[in-house]
Amino acid sequence: MWVYLTDEYSGSPRMVLFQYERTRAGYHPVEFLGDQFQGYFTCDGYQAYHSLPERIAVTGCMAHVRRRFDESVTVLKKDFTKEQLKETTAYQAMARIGMFYKSEEMIRDKSPEERYEERQKHANPILEAFFEWLHTLEEAVDRSSKIREAVLYTLNQETYLKRYLEDGHLSIDNLAAERALKNFAIGRCNWLFAKSIRGAQASATVYSITETALLNGLKPYNYLTYVMEKMKDLGAFPAKEEMLELLPWSSNLPDDCRSKLKK
Numbered sequence: 001m002w003v004y005l006t007d008e009y010s011g012s013p014r015m016v017l018f019q020y021e022r023t024r025a026g027y028h029p030v031e032f033l034g035d036q037f038q039g040y041f042t043c044d045g046y047q048a049y050h051s052l053p054e055r056i057a058v059t060g061c062m063a064h065v066r067r068r069f070d071e072s073v074t075v076l077k078k079d080f081t082k083e084q085l086k087e088t089t090a091y092q093a094m095a096r097i098g099m100f101y102k103s104e105e106m107i108r109d110k111s112p113e114e115r116y117e118e119r120q121k122h123a124n125p126i127l128e129a130f131f132e133w134l135h136t137l138e139e140a141v142d143r144s145s146k147i148r149e150a151v152l153y154t155l156n157q158e159t160y161l162k163r164y165l166e167d168g169h170l171s172i173d174n175l176a177a178e179r180a181l182k183n184f185a186i187g188r189c190n191w192l193f194a195k196s197i198r199g200a201q202a203s204a205t206v207y208s209i210t211e212t213a214l215l216n217g218l219k220p221y222n223y224l225t226y227v228m229e230k231m232k233d234l235g236a237f238p239a240k241e242e243m244l245e246l247l248p249w250s251s252n253l254p255d256d257c258r259s260k261l262k263k
Contacts (some may be wrong), residue, residue, distance in 0.1 A: 003181045009169045013249040016180045016211040018204035042174045045157050060160030063173035068150035069093040096130050112168030119165050180211045216248040223257045
């Protein structure tokens with residue numbers, strides 16, 4: 001199951017789209033985006049993404065980098081005291097990555113233009129220093145260690161991890177996609193399998209609607225109930241304007257559909 005969604009900084013309506021494919025081949029995103037798409041594609045370090053056409057600029061995910069170093073810290077915890085742990089490469093890498101996210105928190109509510117300027121001023125120097133430091137470690141760390149895996153993974157993604165600095169519409173990671181996919185994975189633990197391709201496609205449709213509802217601060221059950229009730233009154237051929245009123249990002253949805261947790 002593949003999942004695509006709009007970046008929260010893109011300025012476009014927030015939406016998630018699940019799409020079932022039989023393989024993990026890298027050409028699936030190209031087919032999905034179409035021949036006319038030109039822009040950024042934020043993803044993890046899956047190698048197939050790096051052979052996408054030049055018109056699709058791959059942007060890396062800093063959360064995946066952080067996870068690699070966090071795994072190293074977890075391995076070291078059983079043999080190191082808290083003070084000793086703070087001196088390790090893995091811990092120091094986590095601290096540096098934390099600085100990137102702290103910087104992002106401070107500019108979260110700014111405009112794309114302001115976000116770009118702030119990143120150039122604050123995040124860019126820190127990111128450059130981070131990679132300079134990692135390059136000095138490339139041959140120094142134990143070749144069979146978790147930390148070496150983390151260092152090499154990060155260095156291999158360097159070009160893509162720096163790319164979020166190019167445009168204030170981009171996020172530092174693709175955690176939003178992971179959160180959407182996590183709900184699907186939890187559901188799959190309950191219903192286990194789709195017995196047919198049509199069944200998998202139907203699941204993709206349902207999750208596209210419910211996850212888009214969640215992304216827009218809606219209660220999926222209330223939202224779907226409202227939509228189905230309204231559809232009964234619209235007839236077999238509703239007007240485009242009537243359908244637009246029912247989309248998850250419509251400002252005309254009733255308050256009962258909205259979650260109180262929405263910011």
